[in-house]
Amino acid sequence: METPPPTSESAPSAGILPAWSLRTRWIVSLLLLWHLSAVVVGPAAVAPTSGLMASLWDWYQPYLDALYLNHGYHFFAPEPGPSHLIRYELGFADGTEKSGLFPHKTQHQPRLLYHRHFMLSEHLSQFAEPGTPPEYLLAFSRSYASHLLVEHHAQQVKLILVRHLIPRPEQVLAGMTLTDKSLYFERPLGTFRADGTADLPKQITPANDSPTIPDQTAERLPERAPNRR
Amino acid sequence: MQLLRDYFRDLIQTTSANWDRFWFTPADPATIGLLRILVGGMILYTHAVWSLNLNAFFGPHAWLNRDVVGLMQRDGYQWSYLWLCESPAALWTVHGLALAVCLLFMLGVWTRVTSILTCLITLSYAHRAPEAMYGLDQINGFLSLYLAVAYLGIEPRGSAYSLDRWMTSRNLPRPLPATSPSITANIATRLIQVHMCVLYLFAGLSKLQGEAWWDGTAIWGAFANLEYQSLDMLWLVHQPWLINLMTHVTVVWEITYIALIWGRLTRPIVLALAIPVHLGICCFLGMMTFGSIMLIANLAFVSPALIRGLLDRNTTRKFGHALSGPKWLQSSRKQNAGSKTSR
Secondary structure, eight states, X not given: OOOOOOOTTOOOTTTOOOOOOXXXXXXXXXXXXHHHHHHHHHHHTSSSOOHHHHHHHHHHHHHHHHTTOOOOOOTTOSOOOOEEEEEEEEEOTTSOEEEEEESOTTTSOSHHHHHHHHHHHHHHHHTTSTTSOHHHHHHHHHHHHHHHHHHHTOSEEEXXXXXXXXXXXXXXXXXXXXXXXXXXXXXXXEEXXXXXXXXOOTTTSXXXXXXXXXXXXXXXXXXXXXXXX | OHHHHHHHHHHHHHHHHHHHHHHHSOBOTHHHHHHHHHHHHHHHHHHHHHGGGHHHHHSTTOSSOHHHHHHHTTTOOOOOGGGGOOSXXXXXXXXXXXXXXXXXXXXXXXXXHHHHHHHHHHHHHHHHSGGGOOHHHHHHHHHHHHXXXXXXXXXXXXXXXXXXXHHHTTTSOSSOOXXXXXXXXXXXXXXXXXXXXXXXXXXHHHHTTSHHHHTTOHHHHHHTOTTTOSSOOGGGGGOHHHHHHHHHHHHXXXXXXXXXXXXXXXXXXXXXXXXXXXHHHHHHSSOHHHHHHHHHHHGGGSOHHHHHHHHHHHHHHHHGGGTSOOHHHHHHHHHTGGGTTOO
């Protein structure tokens, strides 16, 4: 540090701290080493990772979880990919219907609130990937459905995951817009009722979780904790 | 054999001395003071925005119910006091108190206590609705943690740019005593610096797994994403070399940050590059808060002398020496003009 030392002009009576004793420095140094190694193990243990890092993660997990340091910092990695939205269709007791979408740029303002909704749909989409145990997708779908049913006083809600692909530069040069219909793919997540029953598509039922929408690139955002499932 | 022994003795002694110097040299709390204001402001804003949809994210029928959060944290150790708020009235009460604490922290009031509480608040919100969080909350989390560490060892009267200093010095003759250098201020600054290096390193390394970061098209993927886009950048399709350049510079900058940020001559360049990288995220990808908090975190690499040089003249004019820095630092500013970003 380049903090200039006090000179004769100063009046450091406001409690200059004495230099720490050797014992104190040893204790703090050990704490620092523990913390810094945890800070490295957190992102290093995100898949794909080695067996060594996975083992170290088991040691550090309580500490990293408790302090919310369990992140991979994989911003836009391995590469930017498609976005995910959730479309919902509400059915009411009087027979009327209403649909909605989240995230929604005009309804969810300011932008930070939009991103909160965006993360909800993005996190759910991770569990729509092949090979993911279906109970995660089901749990997220049920939770979102339950919220929508209560918020809108609806009798039932149908959830649809929408994947929005990114056009390639040559497609844009050929005249394609970002909202071109061919860039959107939908996957039903189920119809959930206020009485707790649900009609689930085959993709979410156990033993069958094959995706129905194409993947554009490798998995992308959002940031997530190391996968310990 | 003797040569080997001498080598290891020298290695241990040098490493030990450098370790002590790096972590345990008292530092002027000016950098920490500025970070407290900016990070506190961001945390206050982050939590204030929750107010617009508080029940939807933290109420009894929130987007993320107890079942799904429990499933995600079933082998975790995350705790949140928000789980205890089972009625909207209780939720709004503790939320109001949380906002008040964040405001006090930002202003530097009872900072030793409010810094710890702000950290606990930040963690509690993140642990209650983890799937609504993203990079902003991760940075808020560790910055609030390190600032709490800093203020464990900074006395109220020595707390730079704070109301604590003003309140505890009202009856003292002017000019006020200096804000004394603090070891915990240095430890906290170092922790932020090292954490930023780790963050950028893994951000860069993880990109190397993706083909688009190698073939130079990744930035296109970010700009052509309608859900992120806040400014139409599709004109870049006519400038593929610019897309390639931005893609390569981003990766190289992130991976080399950990090495180049420590050099006296390279640090200004690395910090200067952080501005367009993060401003781009702010302006083009709609993540104003995330881009801003990354820039704020980079301020940990700006020396206290430079911060004093920029801020003290104005604060002295408005508030007297109660909020500004010590006289010895103001006078030494001129002497340090040539090495303001070195450390």
